[in-house]
Amino acid sequence: MTASQADHSGRSAPDGAAYVAPRAPQIEGRDRTGDVILVCEHASNAMPPPWGDLGLTAEQREAHIAWDPGALGLMRGLARRLEATCIAATTSRLIYDCNRAPDMPGAMPARSEIHEIPGNAALTPAQRAQRSAALYVPFHDALHALIAERIALGRRPVILTIHSFTPVYFGTPRSVEFGVIHDADARLAQAIVAEAQARTGLKTGLNEPYSAADDVTHTLRLHATPYGLVNAMLEIRNDLIATPEAEAAMADTLAPVLAAAMATLTRRKDI
Amino acid sequence: MTASQADHSGRSAPDGAAYVAPRAPQIEGRDRTGDVILVCEHASNAMPPPWGDLGLTAEQREAHIAWDPGALGLMRGLARRLEATCIAATTSRLIYDCNRAPDMPGAMPARSEIHEIPGNAALTPAQRAQRSAALYVPFHDALHALIAERIALGRRPVILTIHSFTPVYFGTPRSVEFGVIHDADARLAQAIVAEAQARTGLKTGLNEPYSAADDVTHTLRLHATPYGLVNAMLEIRNDLIATPEAEAAMADTLAPVLAAAMATLTRRKDI
Numbered sequence: 001m002t003a004s005q006a007d008h009s010g011r012s013a014p015d016g017a018a019y020v021a022p023r024a025p026q027i028e029g030r031d032r033t034g035d036v037i038l039v040c041e042h043a044s045n046a047m048p049p050p051w052g053d054l055g056l057t058a059e060q061r062e063a064h065i066a067w068d069p070g071a072l073g074l075m076r077g078l079a080r081r082l083e084a085t086c087i088a089a090t091t092s093r094l095i096y097d098c099n100r101a102p103d104m105p106g107a108m109p110a111r112s113e114i115h116e117i118p119g120n121a122a123l124t125p126a127q128r129a130q131r132s133a134a135l136y137v138p139f140h141d142a143l144h145a146l147i148a149e150r151i152a153l154g155r156r157p158v159i160l161t162i163h164s165f166t167p168v169y170f171g172t173p174r175s176v177e178f179g180v181i182h183d184a185d186a187r188l189a190q191a192i193v194a195e196a197q198a199r200t201g202l203k204t205g206l207n208e209p210y211s212a213a214d215d216v217t218h219t220l221r222l223h224a225t226p227y228g229l230v231n232a233m234l235e236i237r238n239d240l241i242a243t244p245e246a247e248a249a250m251a252d253t254l255a256p257v258l259a260a261a262m263a264t265l266t267r268r269k270d271i
Numbered sequence: 272m273t274a275s276q277a278d279h280s281g282r283s284a285p286d287g288a289a290y291v292a293p294r295a296p297q298i299e300g301r302d303r304t305g306d307v308i309l310v311c312e313h314a315s316n317a318m319p320p321p322w323g324d325l326g327l328t329a330e331q332r333e334a335h336i337a338w339d340p341g342a343l344g345l346m347r348g349l350a351r352r353l354e355a356t357c358i359a360a361t362t363s364r365l366i367y368d369c370n371r372a373p374d375m376p377g378a379m380p381a382r383s384e385i386h387e388i389p390g391n392a393a394l395t396p397a398q399r400a401q402r403s404a405a406l407y408v409p410f411h412d413a414l415h416a417l418i419a420e421r422i423a424l425g426r427r428p429v430i431l432t433i434h435s436f437t438p439v440y441f442g443t444p445r446s447v448e449f450g451v452i453h454d455a456d457a458r459l460a461q462a463i464v465a466e467a468q469a470r471t472g473l474k475t476g477l478n479e480p481y482s483a484a485d486d487v488t489h490t491l492r493l494h495a496t497p498y499g500l501v502n503a504m505l506e507i508r509n510d511l512i513a514t515p516e517a518e519a520a521m522a523d524t525l526a527p528v529l530a531a532a533m534a535t536l537t538r539r540k541d542i
Binding site for chain 1: 373374396415422493
């Protein structure tokens, strides 16, 4: 018997992976008329029942391992400035990281940077399937429905995922402030880097602080590539978006960068 | 206001694209333990309300333009022999072709081969969005949930789509009897062609009678490629599967071919 069948019959699987109702992501600005759909898989550090705190301390649950601090506020600021729709996960990436496929080690990590995650140390297959069904599948179904509707209406959405990264990782300071990462289609990422370098003082890098080879472009592969939609992943150093004021200031800086990069692609008829 | 919002408020859009409840695909053998998930996007020629017959004659609605005759029966026969799970659309491809993205001309075609489709001649964007939301999105959500569950459980499903083609197209007889089509990953398709040529008398062709360049691999791009799952699209000439007995005989012929091809990939550690 599969986990989902145990679920619907109301019985628990032997390893305790009982049915959990799907947790829908939060969608804002569904009616906005801009081209962009902004995606924030790591918006929340909420650790709701039945999973709870996974054995982590309050300090660990506030840290970057549990979410991308500042990313949600920055996304909302960008969404208002770009007249964009945005979608955000409502559960911590440590319970399920919606930017990872269910078989990737980072989907339900047993370790993140230097921290052990006790509640993920010995997950059974049924427990992994339970989290995937409750968190991963509804997140991507909601995003897929948004994209399919736009495409059916004759629009060509631009997919941008919004992330933040820690200034120091494994003890080493990171050199970039703003990273732009691409998967199969580099066009938009390259245009954003060019505009950021021309228009801002941000230390900007292409495929920094990591790249598609690190399994960080799952959302883009799942939703943008199959439809030929232009796309990129944005990474902002989290000390630059540590307060609501800083988030707003970064949105003021980056919104014109993104608009100019999209205008470049539109002129070249790439969008 | 978008079509889906008109839907949920119970109001119709000005162009008559009222809300239609999602039509789930049919899933059979969910518990089967084989590696394969079989997909049949063109299993049905049903033309239910509110769309109805699209102005076609009874003869046209029975013809290959409305569905892939024999494909559902062949898929079920293969599923039993391979211990596979299968998923089938329950609505005609002329209302929505689930193997096409919503912006592809073939998704809701105004013309198919030599036949005009009156009910698709002047679709509004809201009508296209209505069909996509009611037929395309639920089909792919159901398939995605199946695949995500398998992957979360530690299994690596093999994705095979099952189609049939007409012996004569635009007046010209087609030369192949069995076609195997690949998208980005050619491994399984090549292995199936080799086994079919070694084990059967079927005239078999790779990327015949058409190929990925004809927009026929949407399901594979959406579900197999992002997860790195091996996959192929199978096309059988429909006069070879025109009766239940012929479907069963073809399943007897092809099941060992598919099993041998998968065994080849397993030996090479591709699966």
